[in-house]
Amino acid sequence: MSVEEKVLVLENLGKSFGSNKVLNGVSIDLVKGENLVILGKSGSGKSVLIKCIVKLIDNDEGTINVFGTSLDEVSPADLNKMRARIGFLFQGGALYDSMSVRENLEFPLVRHHRDLDQDAIDDKVSTALDNVGLLDAADKLPAELSGGMRKRIGLARTLILNPEIMLYDEPTTGLDPVTSNEISELILEMQKKYQTSSIIITHDMNCAKLTSNRIAMIRDGKIYETGTFEELKSKEDPWIQSFFI
Amino acid sequence: MRPNLAQNIKKTVVLKSSVSMNQFQTLLINVADWWLFLLRFFKELFHLPFEFNEFVRQGYKIGNKSLGLVTITGFIMGLVLTIQSKPTLADFGAESWLPGMVAISIVREIGPVITALICAGKVGSGIGAELGSMRVTEQIDAMEVSGTHPFRFLVVTRMLATSIIVPILVFYSDFVGILGSYVGANIDGDVTLQLFLMQATSSLEFSDLIPATIKSVFFGLVIGLAGCYKGYNANKGTESVGVAANEAVVAASLLVFLVDLIAVQFTNIIL
Numbered sequence: 001m002s003v004e005e006k007v008l009v010l011e012n013l014g015k016s017f018g019s020n021k022v023l024n025g026v027s028i029d030l031v032k033g034e035n036l037v038i039l040g041k042s043g044s045g046k047s048v049l050i051k052c053i054v055k056l057i058d059n060d061e062g063t064i065n066v067f068g069t070s071l072d073e074v075s076p077a078d079l080n081k082m083r084a085r086i087g088f089l090f091q092g093g094a095l096y097d098s099m100s101v102r103e104n105l106e107f108p109l110v111r112h113h114r115d116l117d118q119d120a121i122d123d124k125v126s127t128a129l130d131n132v133g134l135l136d137a138a139d140k141l142p143a144e145l146s147g148g149m150r151k152r153i154g155l156a157r158t159l160i161l162n163p164e165i166m167l168y169d170e171p172t173t174g175l176d177p178v179t180s181n182e183i184s185e186l187i188l189e190m191q192k193k194y195q196t197s198s199i200i201i202t203h204d205m206n207c208a209k210l211t212s213n214r215i216a217m218i219r220d221g222k223i224y225e226t227g228t229f230e231e232l233k234s235k236e237d238p239w240i241q242s243f244f245i
Numbered sequence: 246m247r248p249n250l251a252q253n254i255k256k257t258v259v260l261k262s263s264v265s266m267n268q269f270q271t272l273l274i275n276v277a278d279w280w281l282f283l284l285r286f287f288k289e290l291f292h293l294p295f296e297f298n299e300f301v302r303q304g305y306k307i308g309n310k311s312l313g314l315v316t317i318t319g320f321i322m323g324l325v326l327t328i329q330s331k332p333t334l335a336d337f338g339a340e341s342w343l344p345g346m347v348a349i350s351i352v353r354e355i356g357p358v359i360t361a362l363i364c365a366g367k368v369g370s371g372i373g374a375e376l377g378s379m380r381v382t383e384q385i386d387a388m389e390v391s392g393t394h395p396f397r398f399l400v401v402t403r404m405l406a407t408s409i410i411v412p413i414l415v416f417y418s419d420f421v422g423i424l425g426s427y428v429g430a431n432i433d434g435d436v437t438l439q440l441f442l443m444q445a446t447s448s449l450e451f452s453d454l455i456p457a458t459i460k461s462v463f464f465g466l467v468i469g470l471a472g473c474y475k476g477y478n479a480n481k482g483t484e485s486v487g488v489a490a491n492e493a494v495v496a497a498s499l500l501v502f503l504v505d506l507i508a509v510q511f512t513n514i515i516l
Contacts, residue, residue, distance in 0.1 A: 056390060079392075080394070082392075083389075083390055083391060083392035088387070088390040088391075090386065090387055091383075092382060094384050094386065095384070096388075097379075097382070107391075107393065108391040108392075111393045112392070112393075114294070154387075158391075
C-alpha cells in the first residue's frame with residue numbers, strides 16, 4: 001500500500017474535555033476507495049474523532065493529514081475548500097428546517113459553484129435527489145419528512161458537492177431494521193457511484209457488516225483492534241466478541 | 246475553639262474572595278467574548294459575496310413580526326402621555342405646548358426606547374431561539390463542515406437587518422405615537438389634525454431627530470447582537486434553546502438601556 005493511496009492519516013490524535021481524556025493517541029489511515037467502519041461503545045469518542053477530522057472540534061494532540069496536507073497548517077479559507085472535499089452526514093441529517101429540500105441541496109452548491117446557472121443547479125439537485133430515491137420530495141419541508149428520508153436528503157445534500165471522503169455519524173441510529181438496511185445499501189451504492197472513501201461511525205453490526213471493507217474498534221480512546229468483519233468476529237477477545245453477540 | 250473559629254472565618258473569606266475572583270474572571274471573559282463576536286460581525290460584513298437574499302428575508306421578517314406590537318404600543322404611548330400631561334399643562338395655562346412637548350418626548354426618548362424594548366422581546370428572543378435550535382440540531386455545524394460560512398449567512402444578515410429595521414420601526418412608532426397624542430388631545434378638546442401636526446413638528450429640530458436615529462441604529466445592532474450571540478453560542482440540549490431565547494431578551498434589554506445612557510451623555514457633550 002503506497003503512501004499516495006492514503007487520503008486521510010491520523011497520528012496520535014488526542015482530545016480531552018476537562019479531565020476526561022476522550023481520545024488518547026488514535027492513529028489510523030483511510031485508503032482511497034475504502035469503507036472504514038469505526039466501532040465502539042457509546043461515549044468512546046467515535047463522534048469526537050470524526051468531528052476533529054473536519055475541525056468542528058480542535059484536537060489537543062497529534063496530527064491530521066487530509067490529501068497529504070496537515071490541517072494544522074491550512075488557513076481558514078483553505079480549510080473551507082478542504083471541507084468541501086469532505087462530506088459529513090450528521091446523525092439526525094441536520095437539514096436546514098427553514099428551507100425546503102430543494103433549497104437545502106442548493107445551499108452548499110451555489111456557495112461553492114457560483115458560476116452555475118439555474119438550469120445546471122436544477123439538474124444537479126434533481127440528480128442528487130434521484131440518487132437517493134426522493135425526487136418527489138424536492139418541495140417538501142424537513143418537518144414533513146420521516147427519519148429515514150431526512151437521512152437520505154442529508155446524504156444527497158452532502159454528495160451534491162462530490163466529496164472525495166465521506167464521514168457518516170451513526171447513519172442508521174434511530175431507524176427501523178428495514179430502513180437501516182436501505183441506508184446501508186445506499187451508502188455502498190453511493191461509494192461505488194462517486195468513488196468516495198468513507199469513515200462510518202456506528203454500533204449497528206448489520207450496517208458494519210454490509211458497508212465495511214475494514215473495521216477499527218475504539219476502546220479507552222485508542223484503536224483497540226482493526227480487521228475485516230470476519231477477522232474480528234473470529235477473535236476470542238471477550239470485549240470484541242461482545243459486539244458480535 | 247477560638248483558633249478554629251478564626252480558621253473557619255479565614256477559610257470562608259478565602260473561599261468567598263476566590264468565588265468573587267472567579268466570577269470577576271468569568272465576567273471579563275464574557276465581555277471579551279461579546280466584543281470578539283461584535284468585531285467578527287464587522288469583519289465578516291465586508292466579506293463578499295454578501296448574502297443579500299437572506300438579509301432581505303430577515304429584514305422583512307423582523308419588520309413584519311414587530312409591526313403590530315409597535316403600532317399598538319406606539320399609539321397607547323402617545324395617548325397616555327397626552328392624557329397624563331394635559332391637566333398639568335392646563336393648570337399652568339400652557340395647553341398649547343402639549344403637541345410640541347409630546348412630540349419632543351416621543352421622538353427623543355420614549356419612541357426609540359419603547360420600540361427597542363418591544364424588538365428586544367420579540368425579535369431578540371426569536372433570533373436567540375432560532376439560532377439556538379439550529380445549534381442544538383447541528384444545522385450550524387452542517388453549514389460549517391460544508392464550508393459555507395454560517396456566521397456570514399446567519400449572524401451578519403440578522404444583525405444588519407435589525408440595525409436597519411429598528412430605526413425604521415422607531416420612525417413609524419414616533420408617527421403613530423403622535424397620532425395617539427392627537428386622539429388624546431381630542432378626548433375633551435377640539436383641535437384639528439393639521440394644526441396638531443404643525444405644532445408638533447414645528448417644535449422638533451434636527452438636533453432631536455439625528456441623535457435619536459443614530460441611537461436607534463445602535464439599539465438595533467445590540468438587539469441583533471444579543472440574539473445572535475446567545476443563539477449562535479447555545480449549548481447542546483433542547484433546554485439550551487429556551488435558555489438562549491431568555492438570555493437574549495435580558496441581554497438585549499440591558500444593552501438597550503446601556504446604549505441609551507451612553508447616547509444621552511454623548512448627546513449632552515456634543516449639543
